[in-house]
Amino acid sequence: MRALCFDGGVVLRQVAAPIAGHGEATIDVRLAGICGTDLEITRGYKDYRGILGHEMVGTVRHCPSAPQWEGRRVTAEINLTCGACPACRAARPKHCERRQVLGILDRPGCFAEQVVVPVANLHAVPDGVPDDHAVFTEPLAAAFEVLESAPMSPQSRVAVIGDGKLGLLVVLALRARGIGCVAVGRHPHKLARVAGPGIDTTDPHSMGPAPFDVIVEATGSAEGLALALQHIRPRGTVVLKSTYQGSVPLDATRVVVDEIRLVGSRCGPFDVALAALANGEVDPSPLIDARYRLADGEAAIAHAARRGVLKVLLEGSR
Numbered sequence: 001m002r003a004l005c006f007d008g009g010v011v012l013r014q015v016a017a018p019i020a021g022h023g024e025a026t027i028d029v030r031l032a033g034i035c036g037t038d039l040e041i042t043r044g045y046k047d048y049r050g051i052l053g054h055e056m057v058g059t060v061r062h063c064p065s066a067p068q069w070e071g072r073r074v075t076a077e078i079n080l081t082c083g084a085c086p087a088c089r090a091a092r093p094k095h096c097e098r099r100q101v102l103g104i105l106d107r108p109g110c111f112a113e114q115v116v117v118p119v120a121n122l123h124a125v126p127d128g129v130p131d132d133h134a135v136f137t138e139p140l141a142a143a144f145e146v147l148e149s150a151p152m153s154p155q156s157r158v159a160v161i162g163d164g165k166l167g168l169l170v171v172l173a174l175r176a177r178g179i180g181c182v183a184v185g186r187h188p189h190k191l192a193r194v195a196g197p198g199i200d201t202t203d204p205h206s207m208g209p210a211p212f213d214v215i216v217e218a219t220g221s222a223e224g225l226a227l228a229l230q231h232i233r234p235r236g237t238v239v240l241k242s243t244y245q246g247s248v249p250l251d252a253t254r255v256v257v258d259e260i261r262l263v264g265s266r267c268g269p270f271d272v273a274l275a276a277l278a279n280g281e282v283d284p285s286p287l288i289d290a291r292y293r294l295a296d297g298e299a300a301i302a303h304a305a306r307r308g309v310l311k312v313l314l315e316g317s318r
Helices: 037-043 137-144 165-176 220-229 250-258 269-279 294-304
Strands: 001-007 010-014 024-034 055-062 071-074 098-101 112-117 122-124 156-162 181-184 199-203 210-217 232-240 259-264 286-294 312-314
Touching: 001 294, 010 294, 024 071, 024 294, 037 294, 055 112, 055 137, 112 220, 122 269, 137 165, 137 220, 156 165, 165 181, 210 220, 220 269, 286 294, 294 312
Parallel strands: 156 181, 156 210, 181 199, 210 232, 232 259, 286 312
Antiparallel strands: 001 010, 024 055, 024 112, 024 312, 055 071, 071 122
């Protein structure tokens, strides 16, 4: 099969098609999304080598241990866990000691014609959710996880720093739960895609003097973190939502004196994301900037890496 791989550079290759073992399913990939983490991998993040990609929707081709899944349209959770380590036994599977992650850590990803994942990771896509929406399930689930990471209500003063793909999805997730926010970014044309009732938009230099109860930092940059710490109230919560390449400076004295909570937030609930897509609470289609065939995957990665570009999709089999 064809697969988009990274081995010091991004290249489309012919590789052996994967074979599902017991408890696994082979999926024909219909559509995949290029994420900021995929781009970070091409810059050295996690030292990953292999097939890229972890956001996808597809059709189950073969599932020997659970044939009822065959022919169904699905998406899949990206963390593959052992189920036996202390973290798994304590119901913290995202922190499994032997965790693999599709296209990120020790497991081939979905930028390919087919991918194999455990049956336990499958989620059926509701019939009314088009592929263009379903492909956002994984990042939208991560966006909804913000609501588990930091207590907030419609009365909370909330800001989301970063107008990239994940930051804008966080804004959409908050709005779906009736929580207004200030979306902060450098690109008015991107902020305009999520503007609406309850959502104010501004640039990083115009956040005003009033502090925020919760700030979601979604730039993955030292500047974004510094801005969040500048504008959070004492005993407020800063949620770190992006992966950071390398280290960033931290005003630890400010964190201690003002008793600021710094919370890391990663993957989230697929069922919540799929429900929000199915009932129309979230429409991620305005975030799509381009789509490419898998055969043109190298150009797709280059396009996604351009400054200001949001979601780029890769079309697989249909």
